[in-house]
Amino acid sequence: MTIWIVYKKQFVKAWTLKHPHFGNKSPSRAEGAHAYVKKFLQVSTGxxxxxxxxxxxxxxxxxxxxxxxxxxxxxxHLVKIPEIFASVSGKISLFALRKCLVQHGKLKQELHPCTGIFTLEMGIPCTYKLAAIIRNRGTLTAYNFHPQWQLKWNSTNGxxxxxxxxxxxxxxxxxxxxxxxx
Known part of the structure; x- marks a missing residue:
C-alpha cells in the first residue's frame, strides 16, 4: 500500500487537470459543508x-x-491596474483579478509553450490569453472568466x-x- 503513496499527486493530477476545480484539490470542501450544517443543527438528534x-x-x-x-x-476596485483590466474591475471577484494580475506579471518572462491547464483549472485567463488580447489591442471582459468568478450572480442560475x-x-x-x- 505504501508504494502508491509516493504517486498520489500524479493520480490527483490525472483527474483534476481535466476539470475546473478553481484551485481546490482537497476533499475538505465536503467536510467543511458537513461542519457548517452541524453548526446549524447544534444537536445530533431532533x-x-x-x-x-x-x-x-x-x-x-x-x-x-x-x-x-x-x-x-x-x-x-483595484487601483493602478493595467488598462486591459479596467473593464472587469468590479465585475470579477478580487481573488480572480489578483490571480490574473499574477499571470499578467509573467508576460515579461520567457514562457514555455501553453498547456491550457491554468485556464482550464481556474477559469481565469492565462498569460498566453492575456498576451493575445494585448496583441489584438483588446481588453478583458467578464466572459474571459468562468461564471464562478463573475460578480453578477443569481442563486438560481437563471x-x-x-x-x-x-x-x-x-x-x-x-x-x-x-x-x-x-
Whole structure:
C-alpha cells in the first residue's frame, strides 16, 4: 500500500487537470459543508421538522452571505491596474483579478509553450490569453472568466426554482406523521 503513496499527486493530477476545480484539490470542501450544517443543527438528534427548518435557515444564511460578499466586491476596485483590466474591475471577484494580475506579471518572462491547464483549472485567463488580447489591442471582459468568478450572480442560475413550495410540502407531510415519528 505504501508504494502508491509516493504517486498520489500524479493520480490527483490525472483527474483534476481535466476539470475546473478553481484551485481546490482537497476533499475538505465536503467536510467543511458537513461542519457548517452541524453548526446549524447544534444537536445530533431532533425532530425531522426541526432539522428541515434549520437546514432551510442554513441555506438562507449561505445565500445571503454570498450576495453580501459579491455586493462588497462590486464596490471595491483595484487601483493602478493595467488598462486591459479596467473593464472587469468590479465585475470579477478580487481573488480572480489578483490571480490574473499574477499571470499578467509573467508576460515579461520567457514562457514555455501553453498547456491550457491554468485556464482550464481556474477559469481565469492565462498569460498566453492575456498576451493575445494585448496583441489584438483588446481588453478583458467578464466572459474571459468562468461564471464562478463573475460578480453578477443569481442563486438560481437563471432558472426559477420555488423551494419554498417544496419545503412547505415536506413540512406538511412531516406534521401529518404521529408525534413519535416526527
Amino acid at each position: 425532530a425531522l421538522l426541526l432539522v428541515f427548518n434549520k437546514l432551510n435557515t442554513a441555506l438562507d444564511h449561505q445565500i445571503k452571505a454570498e450576495v453580501s460578499q459579491r455586493s462588497m466586491e462590486k464596490m471595491h 432558472e426559477k426554482k420555488d423551494f419554498g413550495g417544496q419545503w412547505e410540502l415536506i413540512r406538511s407531510r412531516i406534521e401529518m406523521l404521529p408525534a413519535t415519528k416526527q
